[in-house]
Amino acid sequence: LFERLTIVGAGLIGSSIARAARQQNVATAVIVVDNDDKVVDRVKELGFASQATTDIKDGVTDSDLVILCVPVGACKSVAKTMKNALKRGAIVSDVGSVKCSVVEQVSPYLPEGVHFVPAHPVAGTEHSGPDAGFPSLFNNRWCILTPSADANQAIVEKMRSFWEALGSNVETMEAQHHDLVLAITSHVPHLIAYNIVATAADLEKVTQSEVIKFSAGGFRDFTRIAASDPTMWRDVFLHNKEAVLEMLGRFNEDISVLTRAIRVGDGDALFDLFTRTRSIRRNIISHGQETDEPDFGRKR
């Protein structure tokens, strides 16, 4: 599909794309750029890139596809630095969990003749860094493209083929709608997971040792996503403020109703809600987005 693919940022997602691109032969050369010397050294040791460098201009020169795999808040600075080194006809893309902000940050710096197709592969684990990546990360996961209304359709189709080659299902939507959908399916879930873990850690009547011992009652599930990369998630909340606050408002409204039901002892309201939520999981499982093994198939 591409002669030269450049990945900027060798974290979980960037290193997974590099590994998958190599495995699926979608690029002749895979160049990895990272601003951290140690990460570049590690990428060389791991051997999943044709070339690894800290020099972003050098890394993107002559590339057909450049994918920004950096925290959302770093996109502007990367775009500014690389803009004059991009070749005419190159495609720039990204993997950010927020799309409107990335479009605002990157678009002004892209030279005439460079195409921009924002993307978000909805996949990941709680681990970070170049060692955490693996080539099957995108298998059967969805990748959302948010091209602008006037984007070149052939270029958008090429990006679709790229993600399909990596095993993904691809959907396109407007950046603004993406940010709203992800606020409820990803950002607010992360926020409440981070929040409950912090609440539990700060109690004075319950010790941290008790929280840890008895975490199998449900709490431990939340610690997984609350162990995700802090820089990435700080940037998500700073850059998708409006949609996150809207969805958080909904969550709070609903929890007030539930709180009231508990306070007044309305068992029927609780039972009805707890029954309704069961079917959502069954749908997620039947759509291939979740394992049907009990307890996520956790090893005991």
Added chain:
Amino acid sequence: LFERLTIVGAGLIGSSIARAARQQNVATAVIVVDNDDKVVDRVKELGFASQATTDIKDGVTDSDLVILCVPVGACKSVAKTMKNALKRGAIVSDVGSVKCSVVEQVSPYLPEGVHFVPAHPVAGTEHSGPDAGFPSLFNNRWCILTPSADANQAIVEKMRSFWEALGSNVETMEAQHHDLVLAITSHVPHLIAYNIVATAADLEKVTQSEVIKFSAGGFRDFTRIAASDPTMWRDVFLHNKEAVLEMLGRFNEDISVLTRAIRVGDGDALFDLFTRTRSIRRNIISHGQETDEPDFGRKR
């Protein structure tokens, strides 16, 4: 350890105890009682009980240990029904996720000479019913005993041995403290999981199909515990109202602070909190209460 063990209620927990008791040879006979004909028939087919019946009085007669494995709200009615059939010297226990309420419900009905040792094995999956149980459910999980201050110590030790034989670690604490600890490690986590799943299902700007497709962004994690048994969880909230409302108050306080940090763009506050929560998971893993595989070791 026991001649006759009677399990009242053949759900996930009851059927797992029966299977484990048989496997570990901790009782000569394992009698299973359930008020549902179909469940009793299914228990007979599955073959993990020496005897299965809908007649509770018959089921507890001559038993040395009777364990109530019914929803918390059903304990009083079970205690009333069985009280005259209990043999002198018998131990009555339970597996309820709430302890103060169970003590209040059961104690008044226990005849002189019958011992009561409330228990809560902190273990489970999102599945329910006699088919969902398995004998290793309690392996390396904690079981909390909440005997009263004047309980017979030899009897408490016998219950400790019972749970240790089933693979559990055992801790004793006061019922009231148990209810507070579990409110934060189990009950409030379930409540916010049920709540976010319902919030997502009810949005008009985001379709349910979008919620399902993009659930791998974090949302799907919450659907697991939000698929737990509705009757059991209705009863937990109705019977641990005070502690749940207290812990929910803390959660809400903390989420208000986080919401403010997002609104004013306080990236440092977000970053600090997201860093702090990471270490809790590492502790849970090192204490053997969670897998160290990324993504719970989910099959992709």
